[in-house]
Amino acid sequence: MNRKPISDETLNRIIKYLVIILLTFGVVLLAIQFDSFWNWILSAIRAVIVPISLAYLAALIIFPLIKLLEKKGVGPRGFSLGIVFVLTVGLIFSAFYFLTPLLVQEIRNFFIEDFQTIIDYINNDLRDEFILGADLYDQIFDYVNETNIISDTLDQMIPSLITGLSNVLLPLFTSVALLPILLIYYLNDYEVISETIRTIIPAKHEKNAAELGSRLNQTVGAYLRGQLILMFALGSVATIVYRLIGLKYYFVFGFLAGVTNIIPYFGMIIAAVPPIIYSFIASSGPGPLLVLMVNVVLQFFEGNIFQPLIMSHQLSIHPIVIIMSILFFGSLFGPLGVIFASPIAASIRVIYRFIIDVRKAKTKQNVIEATGS
Amino acid sequence: MIKKSRKRIYSKFEIYAILFYATMIQLIPLVLVFTHIYDIESKLNIDKFLFWLTIVNFILTVIGTVYLLLNKDKLQRAVKANYMQEFYYLLILSVFSILGFVVFFDLLEGPRQYIAHILIFIVVGVGYILLFLGRKFFNFDYKKRK
Numbered sequence: 001m002n003r004k005p006i007s008d009e010t011l012n013r014i015i016k017y018l019v020i021i022l023l024t025f026g027v028v029l030l031a032i033q034f035d036s037f038w039n040w041i042l043s044a045i046r047a048v049i050v051p052i053s054l055a056y057l058a059a060l061i062i063f064p065l066i067k068l069l070e071k072k073g074v075g076p077r078g079f080s081l082g083i084v085f086v087l088t089v090g091l092i093f094s095a096f097y098f099l100t101p102l103l104v105q106e107i108r109n110f111f112i113e114d115f116q117t118i119i120d121y122i123n124n125d126l127r128d129e130f131i132l133g134a135d136l137y138d139q140i141f142d143y144v145n146e147t148n149i150i151s152d153t154l155d156q157m158i159p160s161l162i163t164g165l166s167n168v169l170l171p172l173f174t175s176v177a178l179l180p181i182l183l184i185y186y187l188n189d190y191e192v193i194s195e196t197i198r199t200i201i202p203a204k205h206e207k208n209a210a211e212l213g214s215r216l217n218q219t220v221g222a223y224l225r226g227q228l229i230l231m232f233a234l235g236s237v238a239t240i241v242y243r244l245i246g247l248k249y250y251f252v253f254g255f256l257a258g259v260t261n262i263i264p265y266f267g268m269i270i271a272a273v274p275p276i277i278y279s280f281i282a283s284s285g286p287g288p289l290l291v292l293m294v295n296v297v298l299q300f301f302e303g304n305i306f307q308p309l310i311m312s313h314q315l316s317i318h319p320i321v322i323i324m325s326i327l328f329f330g331s332l333f334g335p336l337g338v339i340f341a342s343p344i345a346a347s348i349r350v351i352y353r354f355i356i357d358v359r360k361a362k363t364k365q366n367v368i369e370a371t372g373s
Numbered sequence: 374m375i376k377k378s379r380k381r382i383y384s385k386f387e388i389y390a391i392l393f394y395a396t397m398i399q400l401i402p403l404v405l406v407f408t409h410i411y412d413i414e415s416k417l418n419i420d421k422f423l424f425w426l427t428i429v430n431f432i433l434t435v436i437g438t439v440y441l442l443l444n445k446d447k448l449q450r451a452v453k454a455n456y457m458q459e460f461y462y463l464l465i466l467s468v469f470s471i472l473g474f475v476v477f478f479d480l481l482e483g484p485r486q487y488i489a490h491i492l493i494f495i496v497v498g499v500g501y502i503l504l505f506l507g508r509k510f511f512n513f514d515y516k517k518r519k
Contacts, residue, residue, distance in 0.1 A: 102411075233465055240406055240472045251410070305464070 402473025
């Protein structure tokens with residue numbers, strides 16, 4: 001058999017990639033040795049990155065409104081920014097003002113009226129209604145009592161939860177406090193900042209970087225705006241439907257449906273579990289089958305009508321890719337990774353497509369130059 | 374013979390007229406669905422509440438119609454390739470108004486056991502109207518979307 005020999009060019013390329021991979025591994029291995037140093041550096045970077053990222057994401061939602069006002073002749077920038085800012089703050093404040101009392105009231109009512117019923121149900125009735133049989137229930141109950149598995153798990157979980165929360169909450173509070181100030185400056189000098197970032201990039205790549213930046217802004221902005229509309233629409237529809245079927249605590253369950261909708265596919269399932277369990281245990285109100293049916297119908301409308309219509313075409317990623325990205329980024333960055341898995345996946349796709357487009361344009365240019373036409 | 378395959382693109386006047394009258398037709402259920410969450414209608418006299426709501430609806434319809442007619446020429450000159458955003462508005466409006474219809478039905482003391490049967494007809498009817506409007510006026514064909 002006559003095999004074609006590997007060309008020097010291919011061999012060079014293989015060696016180049018191998019060296020890059022080996023060097024990357026070497027750098028990672030070296031970096032791991034100075035763990036505490038990197039943690040120190042990373043926490044400092046995180047302290048800057050988190051508020052800046054939040055301001056950037058908020059700007060992607062708010063900036064089109066400012067542009068719209070300016071297009072209508074409302075200006076200068078300070079004035080249009082002021083109007084949008086006051087409206088946004090007013091909206092957030094009114095949402096808190098009107099929604100919080102309802103939510104607090106329902107949660108309080110739950111603990112006063114139903115919490116004890118649920119505890120009683122778990123202690124008494126659950127054994128008789130246990131789907132796998134009373135014997136298995138007894139075995140599980142005995143095992144739990146003998147091994148103290150619940151208290152041991154709680155003992156392990158609570159300190160790490162407190163540490164985790166303090167690690168998350170403090171930067172989050174700082175970011176939220178800084179957000180309005182950062183946002184005002186960022187939105188006021190939006191074009192100037194973009195131009196400054198462009199000047200940092202070498203002239204050779206400036207055009208491509210600007211094009212990629214614009215595509216990414218468009219994709220992430222479309223995702224955020226679409227997601228906000230979806231959350232509001234689905235939360236409201238769920239609240240109204242729960243109210244109409246006579247489910248108690250409809251506001252909390254509807255609110256949950258809206259908030260968890262930020263996680264594609266899993267969100268609606270997570271939101272459906274508490275009302276189904278509650279309707280199963282509660283003596284009054286709709287049955288669990290009706291609540292399940294309502295959630296299935298909501299899921300159907302959300303997945304087939306709202307999601308494809310409201311979300312831009314740029315975000316139409318295959319469900320398997322989205323689920324994989326949720327699992328991957330969730331394990332990498334925790335809850336924030338789960339929430340931002342879809343836009344990250346969409347951004348990666350935009351970058352990938354951009355590279356392909358650039359290569360195609362380059363090949364076309366080379367062909368034109370070679371043929372001289 | 375040249376086949377006439379290009380779709381007519383409607384001006385903003387027609388689209389805004391559809392959106393405005395759709396909103397006005399569905400305004401009462403729309404208001405009711407949100408007041409129902411806060412139980413506002415139960416705290417007020419429901420007959421009076423519906424009466425004033427109808428009056429407000431009528432006044433808004435008149436004001437909107439006058440505004441549309443005054444800006445008719447300007448709006449007729451403005452055209453968009455498609456009206457996706459406007460169609461989303463109509464869709465979300467219709468979803469809430471269908472739910473509002475149930476509240477309205479309850480307030481009018483209609484027999485609750487028949488609500489599911491009535492709702493099926495309403496959902497099918499609204500769905501058909503939306504598909505028709507989307508295809509004909511908004512240059513948006515849901516069935517052809519991938």
